[in-house]
Amino acid sequence: MARLNLLEETRFEKLPVTIFKNPKEASLHVAHRIANLIKEKQKKNENAVLGLATGATPIAVYAELVRLHKEEGLSFKNVVTFNLDEYYPMQPNAAQSYVTFMNDHLFNHIDIDKNNIHVPDGTLALDDIQAYCLAYENKIENFGGLDIQILGIGRTGHIGFNEPGSAPNSGTRLVTLDDLTRRDAARDFGGKSNVPTKAITMGIGTIFKAREIVLMAWNKKKAPIIKKAVEGEISSDVPATYLQLSDSVEFILDEDAACLLTRFDTPWLVKDCTWTEELKRKAVIWLARKLRKPILKLTEDDFNNNGMAQLATEQGPVYNINIQIFNHLQHTITGWPGGKPNADDSQRPERAMPAKKRSIIFSPHPDDDVISMGGTFIRLVDQHHDVHVAYQTSGNTAVWDDDALRFVEFNIDFSEKMGFDQTEMRRTYNEMRNFIANKKPNQVDTDELKAVKGLIRKGEAIAGARYCGLPDDHIHFMALPFYESGKVVKNAVTDKDIELTMELLQKVKPQQVFAAGDFEDPHGTHIICFNIIVEALRRLQKTESWVNDCWLWMYRGAWLEFEPYEIEMAVPLSPQEVERKKMAIFKHQSQKDRAVFPGDDSREFWKRAEDRNRETAKIYDDLGLADYEAMEAFVRYRY
Template sequence: MNMLVEHANSRGSGTRVYDEPGARAVEGVKSPAIMFRTSDGVGRHVAHEVAALIRERNAAGKATVLGLPTGSTPVGVYRELIRLHREEGLDFSNVVTFNLDEYWPMKPDSLHSYNRWMRENFFNHVNVPEANIHIPRGDIGRIEVEEFCRQYEQAIVDAGGIDIQMLGIGRTGHIGFNEPGSSKSSRTRIINLDPVTRRDAASDFFGEENVPQRAITMGVGTILSARKVFVMALGEHKAKVIYKSLEGPETPEIVASFLQSHENVEFVLDAASAAQLTSVKTPWRFEHVEWTPLLERRAVVWLSQQEKKPILKLDARDFHENHLTDLIHESGPVERIRQRVFDDLLGTLCPQPGGQSPTKIIVFSPHPDDDVISMGGTLCTLCDQGHEVHVAYQTSGNIAVFDHDALRHVDYVSEFLDLFGLQTPASMQLEQKIRQQVAQKPPGACDGPDVLKVKGLIRKTEAVAGAHIAGVPGERCHFLDLPFYQTGQVHKKPIGQEDVDIIAALLRELQPTQVYLAGDLSDPHGTHRMCAEAILKALAAVEKENVTPEVWLYRGAWQEYDPHEIERAVPLSPEVTLRKKLAIFRHESQKDAALFPGHDEREFWVRAEERTKNTARIYNELGLPEFYALEAFRRYDGIL
C-alpha cells in the first residue's frame, strides 16, 4: 500500500502516517487538519484511529468510551468499523458509547429517530453490549428533560469521560445540535433548531414542516471535555463553513470554531470540503510546490481573477506581488506561462463533444432529471450532431414527488377511464386503496408501495418527455431502477453487486464510445455519489472485455467545476439553452417547488441557466472567446 508520511501539527508529537495516497496535513489553519482525496479516505482514517484505541484499551483490560454522531458523514466510519469487526475480529464488547443528539419529541422506533438510525447502521452489526449504549431520549415528557440531561452528563463522568468524540459539521457551523449562539461551556440540554438546520433535514422528513422544532444535544462543553475529537466534513457544500471554522476567529456564530482551543482535535476532510482553505486554494503561498500543469493553470487562473485582468494581460509584477515568483523561475518566462495556460484553456472549448464521426454514447442520470438539468445543452448538441445517445436513469426518483401531484395523476386516470367507459371494479378498488394510503400516511412517513409506483411512473413519463425535447427518443431511455434506491426512504442501502451488474449489462449491450456520469459531491442525499460508485465499478468489470469508453464527469444542480478543473467546455447557443430549459420544464413534479431542492431554493432551471451563463462569463473575463453559456466537464482520472 502506498503510504504518505506527514509531520504532526505542533500540538501533536512525532510523525503521522496516513494510509491513503494523496493525503496530507493542511497548513495555515488554527486546528490540526488532514485532507484526503476522497470521502472513503476520511472514513477509513477515522475508523482505524478508533480501532487502534479500542485494541489498545482491550489489551489493557480497559473500556473505550466513544461519542458518536449520525448522518451521512460518519457512514463510512461505521461501515469500516463493521468490516474490521467481521473480518479482523475487532472486539466492541468493552466499548461504551454516548450519542451526540436526538430529535425531541421522537419515539425511538420512529423512521427518523437517531436511536433507530444507530442500530440499523452500526449497533446491530457489532458487539457493543446493550447496557453500554447511551442515546438521548426523545420519548420523554418536557418536564423530565432537564433531569435526563443531568443524568446523561453524569453517566459520561461515571464512564470516565469520552476518549474519542466523532463529529460532523452543519452548514451553520453547528456540532451536535449546538446551533449558532451556543455557549462554549454549555452541557447536554434541549435546544431550538435553527431554521437552516431544519431546512437541511427536510428531505429526511419529506418536508420541512415535518421536522421537529427541538432536539436534545450534548453541549459544547461536553464535546470539548472529550480527550480526542475528530471533525469530519465531506463535499463542496461544507467548504465555506470549514474555512470559517479553521481560519476564522472563535465565535459563537460558528460553534465549530470553539474547537480551535481543544488540545487534541483533528479535522478530517475530503478535498471538496477543504477547497476554500487558503493553503489548499493557494498552496504556493505556504510552501514550495511542484509545478504541475494543473497547478500552474490553477495559479494563473487565480491570479487573473485576483488582479481582474485577462490572462494575456498579466505581467511579471502581478506574479511577483502574489507569491508566484517561484513559478516564473521554474516554468517561465512570464510570457510563456501566460500563453501556455491560455492555450490550455482555449483547448477545453469543444463544440463537437462527441467527435466528428457518429458514435454511441450513454448519459447516466442518477435521478430522472439530472440529465437535462446538468448537461441538457450538451445532450441537445450530441443528438443534433448525429450521435446515438442513450440516457440511463439509475433510480426512479419516486420519493421526490409531492402527494398532491400523485393524487392529481390518479384523478386524471380515474376521469380518463370514466370518460371512455373503461372503469372497472378492480380499477376503482385500486384508486380507493391509493387514496387511503396517502390519507392515512402520518406526517414524515414513507409512502405505501402503490403510491411509490404512481410517483415512479410520474417521474418516468417526465423523463421521457424531457429527453425527447433534447432529441433522445423514448426507446433509448433506459430505466435501471437500481436496487440500492428501493427503500422508500431518503437513506439508501449500500451499493451492491446487483446494482453493478445491471449497469455492466447495459454497457456490454450498447458498447458506448463515451459515458457521462454525475461527479458532484454536493448532492444532499449522497445518491449521486452512490450512483457514480456503481458506474465506476461496472466500468472496471467490463474493462476486461474491452469495453473502454471515455468517461466524462458533469456536476449536478448544486455546484460547478472551478475553471482550472474544466477539461471540456461545450458552448451553448441561446436556442440550445432554451431547449434545455424546455426539457427541464417537462419535469413538472420538480418545477416551482421541488420536494428535495437541496441547499439552493432557486428552481432547477434557474440554477442551471445561471450556472452555465456564469461559466461563460468567467471564461470571457479570463480573455477567452465569449459565449452565451457553457456546460463544463472533467475527464475521470480515478477520483471524483
C-alpha cells in the first residue's frame, strides 16, 4: 500500500527523484556513493571512471571525498576523471578556470595520478577544437566509458554547457553560452562582460552513455527549472528534460530545490492532505488565483473540480472556509506596523503595547532598508517609534571603479580650492588609477579603494536614513568582519560578527527587529546576515529577559516577495508614501541606473520595489480585499 501511495504521490514525476533535508546530507550521500564505487572497482583491480562537474553544487561532495581520503584512507590511485566542460577561451591557471576549481576543491588534496585527470582544454586554437573533442570522446571510450556522471543544472536547464537547442545525441563540442548562463557566472568574473561567450562541453549523447547519471540541485533558486526537468515535456528548450529518456538517471535534491514539485507545492492534487492552517490558506489562495475569483466567490464545485474535495468534505461548508481565509488576510493588513496604541490587538499583526516601540531595522547592504521596507521605515518614524537602522556591511564591492575615482577627484579639487595640502591625496589617486588600469576580473581592491567605495555607500545610506527621518545617532554602521574581505566570496562568519550584533541589540533593547528574509539575494549576504541576527538573539535570550518580548520580522523586496499565504503583516502605502519611498531609494546614487551586481532582473532597484509592492496590493485586491496603491509584506520569525 505504501508503494502505491508513493506512486500516486509522484505520478507527475517522469524520472526517479530522491530528496534530502539539506544540501549537506545530500552531498554526503553522493560522496559515499562515489567512494563505494571506487572501492568496488579496487577489489576488481579496475579503474573507476568518473564524470565530474563544477560550480557550487558539488563542492560539498568533493570536500567529503577529500575527508574520506585524508581521514579514512580512501585511495584515488585507480580513479580516472573526465570533467564535463570548460570556458573557452580560458587559461588553466586563471581563477575562473575549471582546472583551478577542480585542483582547489579535489585534485590537489587526493592521491590521484595527474595523468588520469582530464579537463577540456580552453587554450586550443579554434581550428584544433573539433579534432580535440573527438579525441576526448575516444579517450572516454578507451577507458571503458563513464561509470558515473555527476551533473548540476543551470537555470536555463543546461547540463554541462548543453544550452537550450542542444540535440539529445550531441557529442563533445564548442558551444555558445546562453545569456542567462553568463549572467549567473558574472559574479565569478567581476561582471558579465568578462564572462566568455563560449565553452567546450561534453554532449548530451556523451552524458547518456554513463552507466549511472546523478543530477544534483540545491536551494529554491533551482526549484523552477527542476520542476520543468522532472515534470515537464521533453524539449530542446530545457535540455535536462532529455534525462527522462534514460534508465540510469537519478535526481538528488534538497527540500528547497524540490519545493515546486507537485507533491510539495500543490499536494492536494496528488494525495489526501493533513490540512494545517497554512496549507489550507495556500490551497484556497491558489484556487482563487487560478480561477481568477475573489475568495468569497469560490464554490463547492470549484473545490471539487480542482483537487480540493477532501478539504471541502472535512472542513466545509466551503463558504465557512472562504470566510476564515478571507478574515485571516484581512487581519494581516495594518497601517500601524509598530502596533496601534489603545486598540484591541487580538486580531492585529503587532502588539498595541508598548505604544512607542524601540525598533531596529537591520540592512545587509546599505540600501536594503529603503528598497525593501522604505514605506514601513518612514511610517514607523512618522508614528514616533524609536527607530534605529543598522547597516551590517559596507557594500564596498558594489561600487564602480570610475565612481570611486570621481569622488577622490572631487576631494582633490576641493582641497585645492580651499588651499589644503593635496600631496598625499594625489599620490593615492595616482596609485588607484594605476591599479584600476591593470585590474583583473574580480581582483581584490586596494585598501584605499575599498575605503573610498565604502565611504560612498556610507554617505548614501546616511542620506537615505535622514530622509526617512532618523537622527544621526540612530544610524549605525557595523562593518561586520565576514564581509570585509573585499572578495566576491566572503570570509566565514566568526563570533566577532555575532558579538558586534549582540552589542547593538543590548544597547537598544528593541521590541521589534526587522531583518532581510530575502534569501534569493545572489550575493548570499542576506542569509548570512540574517543568521547572525538570529544567533545573536538566541545567545542574548539565555541571559536577557527583554529578548522574550522582541519580535523579529522578515522583509523582502529587493529580489522577490513573500507568497500571499505566508504574509503575516501587510503595510499598505498611499501614492504619496510610494513616492517618498522612491525618493529614499534615490539617495543611493551609486546603485542607480546600473548596479554592479544586478542579478538577472534588469530593472533598477526602485522600479523592482515599486512593481513588487504594487503587485502585492493587486493580489490582495484580486482576492477580494481592499484596493491599495501598494503594500510591503512581512513574516514573523520565531527564534
